[in-house]
Amino acid sequence: xxxxxxxxxxxxxxxxxxxxxxxxxxxxxxxxxxxxxxxxxxxxxxxxxxxxxxxxxxxxxxxxxxxxxxxxxxxxxxxxxxxxxxxxxxxxxxxxxxxxxxxxxxxxxxxxxxxxxxxxxxxxxxxxxxxxxxxxxxxxxxxxxxxxxxxxxxxxxxxxxxxxxxxxxxxxxxxxxxxxxxxxxxxxxxxxxxxxxxxxxxxxxxxxx
Amino acid sequence: xxxxxxxxxxxxxxxxxxxxxxxxxxxxxxxxxxxxxxxxxxxxxxxxxxxxxxxxxxxxxxxxxxxxxxxxxxxxxxxxxxxxxxxxxxxxxxxxxxxxxxxxxxxxxxxxxxxxxxxxxxxxxxxxxxxxxxxxxxxxxxxxxxxxxxxxxxxxxxxxxxxxxxxxxxxxxxxxxxxxxxxxxxxxxxxxxxxxxxxxxxxxxxxxxxxxxxxxxxxxxxxxxxxxxxxxxxxxxxxxxxxxxxxxxxxxxxxxxxxxxxxxxxxxxxxxxxxxxxxxxxxx
Numbered sequence: 476x477x478x479x480x481x482x483x484x485x486x487x488x489x490x491x492x493x494x495x496x497x498x499x500x501x502x503x504x505x506x507x508x509x510x511x512x513x514x515x516x517x518x519x520x521x522x523x524x525x526x527x528x529x530x531x532x533x534x535x536x537x538x539x540x541x542x543x544x545x546x547x548x549x550x551x552x553x554x555x556x557x558x559x560x561x562x563x564x565x566x567x568x569x570x571x572x573x574x575x576x577x578x579x580x581x582x583x584x585x586x587x588x589x590x591x592x593x594x595x596x597x598x599x600x601x602x603x604x605x606x607x608x609x610x611x612x613x614x615x616x617x618x619x620x621x622x623x624x625x626x627x628x629x630x631x632x633x634x635x636x637x638x639x640x641x642x643x644x645x646x647x648x649x650x651x652x653x654x655x656x657x658x659x660x661x662x663x664x665x666x667x668x669x670x671x672x673x674x675x676x677x678x679x680x681x682x683x684x
Numbered sequence: 685x686x687x688x689x690x691x692x693x694x695x696x697x698x699x700x701x702x703x704x705x706x707x708x709x710x711x712x713x714x715x716x717x718x719x720x721x722x723x724x725x726x727x728x729x730x731x732x733x734x735x736x737x738x739x740x741x742x743x744x745x746x747x748x749x750x751x752x753x754x755x756x757x758x759x760x761x762x763x764x765x766x767x768x769x770x771x772x773x774x775x776x777x778x779x780x781x782x783x784x785x786x787x788x789x790x791x792x793x794x795x796x797x798x799x800x801x802x803x804x805x806x807x808x809x810x811x812x813x814x815x816x817x818x819x820x821x822x823x824x825x826x827x828x829x830x831x832x833x834x835x836x837x838x839x840x841x842x843x844x845x846x847x848x849x850x851x852x853x854x855x856x857x858x859x860x861x862x863x864x865x866x867x868x869x870x871x872x873x874x875x876x877x878x879x880x881x882x883x884x885x886x887x888x889x890x891x892x893x894x895x896x897x898x899x900x901x902x903x904x905x906x907x908x909x910x911x912x913x914x915x916x917x918x919x920x921x922x923x924x925x926x927x928x929x930x931x932x933x934x935x936x937x938x939x940x941x942x943x944x945x946x947x948x949x950x951x952x953x954x955x956x957x958x959x960x961x962x963x964x965x966x967x968x
Contacts, residue, residue, distance in 0.1 A: 516838065518842075518843070521839075521843040521845065521846070522842065522843055523844075626698075629756060629841065629842055629843075629844065629847075629911055630910075630911045630912050631753075631757050631911065631912040631913075631914060632912050633912070633913075633914070633915060633916070635916070646912060646913065646916050647912050648910065648911050648912035649909060649910055649912075650910045650911060663842065663910070665906060665910055666909075666910075667906075
């Protein structure tokens with residue numbers, strides 16, 4: 476999918492302008508109330524819509540964002556050798572999904588995009604994703620594809636120096652981006668956000684037609 | 685770093701035709717103006733030329749090279765970027781007093797098109813309002829505080845249109861402010877003493893904010909951790925370096941401005957010894 480088509484699907488300019496105008500007001504309001512983790516940072520559709528072409532670890536086939544239209548999507552970048560942050564985050568996201576009523580649960584997918592495709596082969600990624608639940612989809616791509624997706628959401632990652640056994644750490648974004656059933660950006664999850672806050676946002680988005 | 689990597693670093697991280705035009709067109713007009721002035725026997729000085737080109741070049745460098753990537757993923761580099769956009773670049777441009785050269789280098793047809801914009805009454809009224817000393821100082825310091833409000837900063841770093849609004853607002857305000865401080869002393873423009881007071885007035889809140897960021901133990905800007913830092917340093921060190929960059933170099937820019945204005949004051953006194961002695965006589 477080319478960048479041109481991605482841009483074509485961006486929110487209409489008037490909508491974005493209105494959202495920007497309201498932003499200063501909202502942000503100054505947020506500044507006064509300290510964050511309790513009770514609700515997520517909303518994105519008001521201001522971050523780009525969900526768009527990518529990657530390889531689905533379960534089937535090995537190419538998959539685009541269109542395959543997830545109609546579902547609430549949580550997008551997260553990580554790697555399977557991640558010692559703490561990735562498993563913790565995925566466990567939390569999966570718990571929030573499991574806390575939903577069954578019909579809403581079916582409408583939610585967790586997309587785990589590996590930023591370490593060299594070590595995360597399709598088989599490794601498939602097993603890893605499945606371990607966290609049926610809603611987790613492992614996605615893999617070339618470095619260029621992953622870089623493009625990361626830049627789209629203004630996140631980054633970098634590799635540490637390999638140790639004697641060739642293992643290395645990856646510093647990566649801890650953000651989880653939540654998209655509505657129409658693919659529009661809805662909220663971002665910070666590490667401090669708990670299961671109830673995530674679940675509440677998912678419920679609102681999944682119940683929306 | 686290999687040559688290829690170095691060249692790639694100089695390419696835009698997020699290409700912006702507007703930023704390219706905003707830097708390239710004035711630079712082209714300026715270079716044409718230099719030639720025209722040399723031809724007419726009124727060449728521009730070398731130091732002024734250097735100040736203008738370095739000013740424009742530094743603005744281009746922080747907006748349209750991979751410095752912009754680093755600024756998006758490291759708080760202290762973001763502060764360096766704003767130092768250039770809001771202080772250094774506009775300071776050098778205003779210091780170079782480029783009006784004559786820019787006018788000399790602007791094609792006639794374009795100048796005719798621009799004339800109605802320049803003489804537009806509403807725009808002039810807006811400009812005069814923004815250039816009131818109290819408003820100009822409030823705007824200059826207010827923008828720094830606004831974009832560094834943690835909740836605002838969070839969205840500025842996550843959402844591209846807000847990020848661009850932030851950077852352009854800093855650049856435009858920087859040009860307005862330093863033009864007011866270092867621009868020509870004509871009717872309606874603030875007097876040198878007022879300008880010096882303005883430089884002191886803006887330095888104090890910036891120093892307080894910079895010191896606060898430097899000495900505050902808890903990180904204020906989670907968004908860099910959330911989006912991933914460009915290279916691994918602790919959030920605390922990142923904030924300390926950012927605080928120092930908000931504190932020390934802006935203070936030095938104010939000090940440098942004071943030196944420029946003081947030297948102008950002394951030269952004005954030398955040129956008008958009668959007026960100066962007259963004032964002294966009244967005071968005594």
